[in-house]
Amino acid sequence: MDARIREHAEIIVDHSTDIQAGDNVVVYLPSEAEDLGVALHELIGDRGANPLYLNYSDRADRAFLRAREDDFDTPSHHLAMYEEADVVILARAGPNPSEKSDVAPETNAAYRRAYQPVQKERLSTRWCLTQYPTGGYAQLAGMSTEGYENFVWDAVNKDWDEQREFQAQMVEIMDDADEVRIRSGDDTDLTMSVAGNSTLNDYGEKNLPGGEVFTAPVKDSVEGEVHFDMPLYRYGREIEGARLTFEDGKVVGHSADRNEELLTGILDTDEGARYLGELGIGMNRAIDQFTYNMLFDEKMGDTVHMAVGSAYPETVGDENELNESAEHVDMIVDMSEESVIEVDGEVVQRDGTFVFEDDF
Structure with a gap:
């Protein structure tokens, strides 16, 4: 594992979220960020906290939004998870940042309205949103994969x-x-x-x-x-x-x-x-x-x-x-x-x- 991934995880755990023994921690990452997830779990275990590891997929989100289109319900099970969480860690990393480009604006707006109570509950935790470098985001930025990795970690792993x-x-x-x-x-x-x-x-x-x-x-x-x-x-x-x-x-x-x-x-x-x-x-x-x-x-x-x-x-x-x-x-x-x-x-x-x- 790249040593910079470990440093990234240490900054999240110690600086960004200050994870303590007994904390319930939701780690919510795309599969492309598994190395970061592994590093986070090692550190969460070392601090005596309790992780819940979830993957998310922009492809799956797109499929749901295009199938449902409107009349969304607030997802009470999602809300309940954040009500029990002390810390939430999320990362952007998917292979295609344009995956949901063909979801209608009114569908996005309807879903955001239904999801608002969940968002409020997440924001009440000690949360951190970060980036894991992938080829898809490197392409979006017009950079090589290696160049984008250097860019991300230079911006993240600092004093x-x-x-x-x-x-x-x-x-x-x-x-x-x-x-x-x-x-x-x-x-x-x-x-x-x-x-x-x-x-x-x-x-x-x-x-x-x-x-x-x-x-x-x-x-x-x-x-x-x-x-x-x-x-x-x-x-x-x-x-x-x-x-x-x-x-x-x-x-x-x-x-x-x-x-x-x-x-x-x-x-x-x-x-x-x-x-x-x-x-x-x-x-x-x-x-x-x-x-x-x-x-x-x-x-x-x-x-x-x-x-x-x-x-x-x-x-x-x-x-x-x-x-x-x-x-x-x-x-x-x-x-x-x-x-x-x-x-x-x-x-x-x-x-x-x-x-x-x-x-x-």
Whole structure:
């Protein structure tokens, strides 16, 4: 076994989820990630915890969704499993990231609505979502298999305490903020309030790799237009050139250069899908190229991302409304050129470089 797989497993068990004796741990992986599963089970056993190992298959999911199409039930047995779990570990790894590309957007939306209670229960555990490198994801990224393996493990197996300290500088700026303004090129000028909300430092716990700071906008405060100039890969299909217009926090206009109907389906999932649930700022310099995988792309050091749909409860202050939705869909703006982030009127990032970096 590649020693980097063992290191990856150690980071998940000790840093990301802090597995303790007696913990009930769900390990939910595709078969292609079996080596990671083996390494995790060895470590889980060493810590005195109790694993439940499940495989998932995008082919099987596709077959179910195309056969059922609508009128989904909340899977109570799936919900019960997460109610008994202390820790949940998931990894992306399948051979074909486009496997579910021919599932209708309205079917995906219906299933997401039915699955929402299960998702909420999973998010209440100590969970970690990570990536295991496979040929299918390497092809999606336009990389060789070996090159993609190196890319994944360089981004994952790193000094997360050092990354936490670097990102803490941005958390300090955001925690005192009232208003954030994002400007990029001629097509993006968006303002939002974050007053009363908390900014979190993602350094490889729930998402591995980590490498962002994120918060929630005040629900009705988002105003302006944003052009997401980096593609979004969702349900096995690529949305290019997404544009959203906000008034009083709500998406009142949208378009896309490619697969606009998929974007429409996401926004029509429920009422909350037309509001922003997250503003994130990428800060992981080890992620230096776009790979069509949001787990990595949203962490790039010269990007911001915004998610339509649900907000993370821990980011929303007691006096502010929590946006709820069955969706949480991140979209990215490239901030490397002709771009600034302003916090309360002060520029804190220009063309991808932060105010606390030497070359600002």
